[in-house]
Amino acid sequence: MTDQSSPRPAAPDTDALLARRLAAAGLEVRSLRPVTGGMAAVARIATLSDGSEVFAKTLTPVPGPDLFEVEAEGLAALRDLGGVATPEAVRVAPDVLVLRALRPRPDTPRFWERLGRAVAALHTTTVTDRFGWHRDGWLGRMRQDNTWHDSGHEFYARRRILRWLPEPHVRAAFDREDRRALERLCERLPEIVPDIPASLTHGDLWTTNIIADERGEPVLVDPAVSYNWPETDISMLWCTPRPPESDHFFAAYEEAARPEPGWRERLPVLYLRELLCVIAHGDDHWGAADRVREVIAPFRRRG
Missing domain, CATH: 3.30.200.20 (Phosphorylase Kinase; domain 1)
Structure with a gap:
């Protein structure tokens, strides 16, 4: 995480x-x-x-x-x-x-392009119609709820967003209207995310979990796997600090995986799971709660 x-x-x-x-x-x-x-x-x-x-x-x-x-x-x-x-x-x-033991990654265009194609292959060769995993996992020090669902919208809402709301640090970070806005976002997920099938996902795909082998080829570590929308993986890289060369990842991924149109606009919504998890751990030292409020602002009631 x-x-x-x-x-x-x-x-x-x-x-x-x-x-x-x-x-x-x-x-x-x-x-x-x-x-x-x-x-x-x-x-x-x-x-x-x-x-x-x-x-x-x-x-x-x-x-x-x-x-x-x-x-x-x-x-x-x-x-x-x-x-x-x-x-x-x-x-x-x-x-x-x-x-x-492996090596630090080389932040070169070739490395990131190779990674983009590898992640695209992961997502396009493991497509299935169920969301979840056969056992619960871990994200940081906290449980990741992987209960099976036939609906990706229900899975993401219940197991990746609403699951965090009872956690003490999350309760402390958000007022009643914040929480209600998150619930409204979950209710409207079918309007935001197309009916995309599940694929096997790494689950915590940010730069620190990307390293290299002795030949300088990409290697992934520290997963929180489940069958989920593949764009949840992409949101982790897109929404966290990354080197400029990682632009080659997204170009290669888009060419190989051909995600549904509008995928870039959906990524901040799909990154909410990570933001809420960070807050639940009590590790919001850099404004995760403020970023959540930015995403959920359109779902607040006006007046």
């Missing part, structure tokens, strides 16, 4: 905690070095006793015993069902996930 503020420093003992959890998973650590980006997890590149390097992450506390199992399953689904490159899991434990 996104964090548009500066990364917050980890607590001093997080390296020791991660090393202990890696040791319990059968991996002896020689050294750890930080990686940037992300929001919820403690992530490090670990050099193991044999000199090899892996990527390791944990949370303090871990919000659920299936957290990393679900993440590893999502990586496998994207790779096996959608054909996109994802790292293989080295270890999956209730309190730590270890992946093969």
Whole structure:
């Protein structure tokens, strides 16, 4: 999930905690070095006793015993069902996930074009008529409700928007009319979003979750998978800070996937899920609630 503020420093003992959890998973650590980006997890590149390097992450506390199992399953689904490159899991434990170490992405036009075509292939080869996933997942430290629906409008309204309204931080951020405007937006979703079929989606496709393999080819990490409108993935990149070269992603994606007309105009509505999730985590340090109010302004009652 996104964090548009500066990364917050980890607590001093997080390296020791991660090393202990890696040791319990059968991996002896020689050294750890930080990686940037992300929001919820403690992530490090670990050099193991044999000199090899892996990527390791944990949370303090871990919000659920299936957290990393679900993440590893999502990586496998994207790779096996959608054909996109994802790292293989080295270890999956209730309190730590270890992946093969990869490289920072090269922000070149070629890289972003290749990614655009890969995501287009994911979305166009996994089309189905049901929305959801066979199990609930995680987005940051909070549950992602993946209950199956036949209607994309109902799924997005109930499981991606209204699901967040009872959360304490969301209740505190919005007044009654804000909440009612969100509800009206959900009621009018069929007027906003065409009847687009579901595809397998990454679910958290922002720049920090895009890295590269040893050849410089795109690799995706940290998914929150479900079958959903494919444009929900595109909204994550479109609406968050990104390098100028990423324009090549959207050109390549549009050419290969041929989204329904008006897709650019729909993306701020589809990004509401992420904004509400950030607020629910108590991490709105950069104006997420104000951005929500901008999107829902047309759904306020006048006078």
